[in-house]
Amino acid sequence: MNPKQRAAEAALDYLQDGMVVGLGTGSTAEYFHKALARALTDGRLRDIRGVPTSRPCERLARQLGIPLVRLADHRPDVTVDGADEVTPGLDLIKGLGGALLWEKIVAQNSARMIIIVDASKRVDRLGTRSPLPVEVVQYGHEVQVSFLRSLGAEPVLRRFEDRPFVTDEGNFIYDCRFNGIENPAALDAAIGLRAGVIDSGLFLGMAERALIGYDDRVETMSRRS
Ligand code: A5P
Numbered sequence: 119m120n121p122k123q124r125a126a127e128a129a130l131d132y133l134q135d136g137m138v139v140g141l142g143t144g145s146t147a148e149y150f151h152k153a154l155a156r157a158l159t160d161g162r163l164r165d166i167r168g169v170p171t172s173r174p175c176e177r178l179a180r181q182l183g184i185p186l187v188r189l190a191d192h193r194p195d196v197t198v199d200g201a202d203e204v205t206p207g208l209d210l211i212k213g214l215g216g217a218l219l220w221e222k223i224v225a226q227n228s229a230r231m232i233i234i235v236d237a238s239k240r241v242d243r244l245g246t247r248s249p250l251p252v253e254v255v256q257y258g259h260e261v262q263v264s265f266l267r268s269l270g271a272e273p274v275l276r277r278f279e280d281r282p283f284v285t286d287e288g289n290f291i292y293d294c295r296f297n298g299i300e301n302p303a304a305l306d307a308a309i310g311l312r313a314g315v316i317d318s319g320l321f322l323g324m325a326e327r328a329l330i331g332y333d334d335r336v337e338t339m340s341r342r343s
Contacts, residue, residue, distance in 0.1 A: 121236035122200075125331030126150035128338075129198045129234050130157055132327075135164045138192045140224040141179055142199025143172040143217035146234050150198050151175070155182035169194050171224045172217035173286050194228035201233050202248040202319070203241045204328050208233070208341040209302060211244055213251035213319030214293075216276070216285055222317060225324050233328040237337075240330065244320070245296035251276070251319040252292045258314060259290050265312055266294050269305060289316055 119127070126149035133139060133154075141151060157163040167187045170176035179186055199221055203211040210233065212218050225231045241247050250271065254262045259275075266273040271294035276283040282290050299305055299320075306320045323341075330337040 121331030121333060122146040122234070123149040123331070124336050125234040125236065125329045127153045128329045128331075128336040129232055130154065130163070132196060132198075132232055133163055133166060135166070137195040138167050138169060138187060140194035140197025140199065140228045140231075141168040141170050141175050141184070142197065143175045143221060144200040144215040146200035146236070147175065147198065148178060150234060151178055151182055151184065155184055158184065167192065169224055171199065171221040172215070175217070189224060189227060194224065196230045196232060197225050197228040198232050198234060199225065201235050201239055201321070201325075201328075203244055203246070204233060204235055204239050204325075204330075204339075205241060205244060206339070208325040208328055208339060209244060209323070210321035210325055211248050211250055211319050212321050213253075213291070214248060216251070216283060216291060218251055218319045219253050219285060219287055219289075219317050222321060225321065230327075231325045233325045234331070235328060236331045243298045244302050245299035249274070249293035249295045250299070252294055252309065253285055253287075253289045253316040253318070254292060255289055255314050255316065262292060262312070262315060265315070266292055269308055270300075271296055287316070
């Protein structure tokens with residue numbers, strides 16, 4: 119079993135019958151959806167309902183037969199999602215899959231958030247391995263380049279098949295390279311104040327636990343309180 123799948127399957131231990139589960143987006147989350155679908159078929163788990171974090175996730179969950187509900191009607195007991203970087207304090211960068219906004223809305227409205235990653239995602243400092251995705255409205259998006267540079271980033275507009283990548287909410291994404299983010303909380307606050315910038319892939323203080331997959335084991339990290 120590969121490390122992503124190993125971490126994903128370990129997350130089943132945190133589910134109980136009857137739970138509403140936030141379904142993450144990305145390749146590791148897909149392993150989790152498949153494991154969850156198997157557990158529902160073989161009776162290991164019953165009456166689980168999912169809240170998807172992207173359109174692709176919603177499509178896959180439907181194909182797998184995982185019952186879905188709306189976030190507006192059901193707050194998840196737990197969200198299980200992947201990440202692009204995880205620090206020892208369980209701060210995260212997410213969003214290389216383009217779903218950061220729905221992912222953050224679902225995670226903020228879940229009682230718990232469990233992260234599933236392979237060991238390559240571990241970092242001592244955010245912004246050292248992955249760019250930080252920043253979602254912006256399309257109107258005047260070019261003016262955000264100088265703003266993002268003023269924060270210490272080198273932003274690149276994300277493209278897909280020769281066009282700007284468009285998120286599920288119809289926005290664009292700038293992938294922002296930092297040489298390590300010195301003060302993630304200050305960066306998060308600055309991004310939050312800027313008109314036209316919707317949100318970033320900084321998930322600070324949100325994950326309760328991370329399941330780190332290796333070739334032969336899963337390591338559990340819990341947030342220091
Ligand atoms: C999706 O928008 C992301 O936040 C993913 O959860 C993250 O990019 C991890 O993806 P993988 O599991 O594919 O590495």
